[in-house]
Amino acid sequence: VKLGLDLISRRPRPSISALIELVGAKGDQRDQQKKKKPQKITSSFIGFTVAPRINAVGRVRSATLAVEFLLSDDPSRAREYAEVLCDANRERQEEENRIVRDAFAMIEAEHDFGRDPVIVLSSDEWHHGVIGIVASRITERYGLPTILVSFEGGDDPYPSPDDVGKGSGRSVKGLNLFDALSSCEDLLVKYGGHELAAGLSVRRGDFSDFRERINDYARERLTREALIPTIDADCELTGDELTLGLAGEIEGMEPFGVGNPTPCFVSRDLIVREIYPISGGKHTKLLVGAGDATFEAMCFRMSESALDRYVGETIDLLYTLGVNEYAGRRSLQMIVKDRRPSDDAADRFRAERDALSAFLDGKDPSGVEIPVPDRRDFAAVYRLLRETASMGERFFPVRSMLSRLTSDPSLPFGYLKLGLILHVFAESGIITLKEEGKDLYAVDLCKTEGKVDLEQSPLLSRIKLLASH
Known part of the structure; x- marks a missing residue:
């Protein structure tokens, strides 16, 4: 592989050169005029940018086109084939996204997560x-497993019922997919693969029995632990250790x-400083802080809503x-693989919610100091409610x-202080407050005559009394 990457960097075939140029690795003519350095040819670039386009044409059109592309010696002809490959890749992406939406909807509506450890779906439209x-x-x-x-x-x-469907499966550690299919051999036209991926053909009339049989097999072998997705980290890095020099050493591997x-x-304990949706919201970029340093973290194929993190929160990143x-x-x-709230932040959030x-x-909360909101705190929350309500x-x-x-x-804020302020507002008739779900409030501003004296709030008096003890 190393020799192949080096060869592509130095003397690529006309076909590969045309495809690399088309996907922007070498930049356009304006970039060349500016003498920008061409993108380095790495296994990641080939694996995630070049190879998928060669693979896609065989998936949605014909593998013959990929062969003709690779064997092309004429640069202009190679360029034409490269454009066909890129068109096929866009077609593949559109079809993939359509099937994903369809499959996710079917899973949420039909799959019994408590009973069936293997997701098995079929369609005539895929x-x-x-x-x-x-x-x-x-x-x-x-x-x-799916x-x-x-x-x-x-x-x-x-x-x-004799219609033959073509199937494809992926598994998780703990369930050998090839062995699972072997246990259903009498229900399959053919099958092949390995532990984590396999292909199969099944008759329509046998599909329901196949789905039941393979789930019976999996129930006997899959443990709860095996169904918890895990990613192993090689080591933990602090902010001081995150350097371009380290990244360069990794490139050498x-x-x-x-x-x-x-x-x-x-x-661990990185502070989310900025969140930016990119590519129309398909991906998300974070700026995270460790001490005085700020780092860029890319969350590919993760929208801002799916990321479920907010500016100011403390998180751990893998x-x-x-x-x-x-x-x-x-x-x-x-390049983010996973994220979670930092342990201290999550513990503090739960403790303040319980308090x-x-x-x-x-009751008197134990183990948590009761904050006493002041005028600035009340004003900040009210401004936020008013600004949001205006939208x-x-x-x-x-x-x-x-x-x-x-x-x-x-103005330091936590769950407890914010919750106390909202309930003081509600008690004083400034807002109506209803808990709509876990950590979700419905708030409506109320019309009030004149200024409301929050110092007359029994709830605020109790807060001050408890905090003074």
């Missing part, structure tokens, strides 16, 4: 060349692959390290509110 990629995405999302089957004959109102996996790192080269500038970049619940029930919004996730309130470091 392209058989794409379902393997979709099965991978489903397994990644749900942490369960088998998708594409039948043909959807236009027939009375499809035959290329090429990465199955026999030489990309090193994976974890960093990531690989890379170097982003843009406009002649090299910068360190984290608020206890206080409102008339027609009445639902307030607690974490979103805290994110916006903590932008001013001189």
Whole structure:
């Protein structure tokens, strides 16, 4: 692989050169005029940018086109083939996203998560060349083995039980997919594969029995622990250790692959400083802080809502390290594999939530200091409610509110202080407050005559009394 990457960098075939140029690795003519440095040819670039385009044409059109492309010696002809490959890749992406939406809807509506450890779905509307990629995405999302089957004959109102569907499966550690299919051999036309991925053909009339049989097999072998997705980190890094020099040393370990996996790192207690949706919201970029340093963290195929993190929160990140080269500038970049609230932040959030619940029930919270809100605190929360209400919004996730309130470091806010202020407002007739779900409030501003004296609030008096003890 290393020799191949070096050869592509120095003397690529006309076909590969045309495809690399087309996808922008070498930049356009204006970039060349500016003498920008061409993108380095790495295993990641080939694996995630070049190879998928060669693979896609065989999935949605014909593998012959890929062969003709690779064998092309004429640069202009190679360029034409490269454009066909890129068009096929876009077609594959559109089909993949359509099937993903369809499959996710079917899973949420039909799959019994408490009973069936294997997701098995079929459709007459799915392209058989794409379902393997979709099965991978489903397994990644749900942490369960997945088998998708594409039948043909959807236009027939009375499809035959002898129709043969083509299927593709992906598994998790703990369930050997090839062995699982072998246990259903009498129900399959053919099958093949290995522990984590396999292909199969099944008759329509046998599909239901196959789904039941393979789930029976999995129930006897899959443990709860096996169904918890895990990613192993090679080591933990502090902010001081995150440097371009380290990323360069990791680059020297290329090429990465199955026999030489990309090193994976974890960093804890990073502060989310900025969140940016990119590519129309398909991906998300974070700026996270460790001490005085700020780092860029890319969350690919994760929207801002799916990320479920807010500015000001403290998180742990699991990531690989890379170097982003843009406009002649090299910068360190984290490629995020997973994220979670930091342990201290999560513990504090739960403790303050429990303390608020206890206080409102008339009990004295234990283990948590009761904050006494002052005029500035009340004013900050009221401004936030008024600004948000002016945009027609009445639902307030607690974490979103805290994110916006903590932008001013001189006004420290936590779950408990915010909750106390909202309930004082409600008691004083300034707002109506209803808990719509866990950590989600519905708030409506009320019309009041004159100024409301919050010092007359019995709840605020109790807060002050408890805090003074």
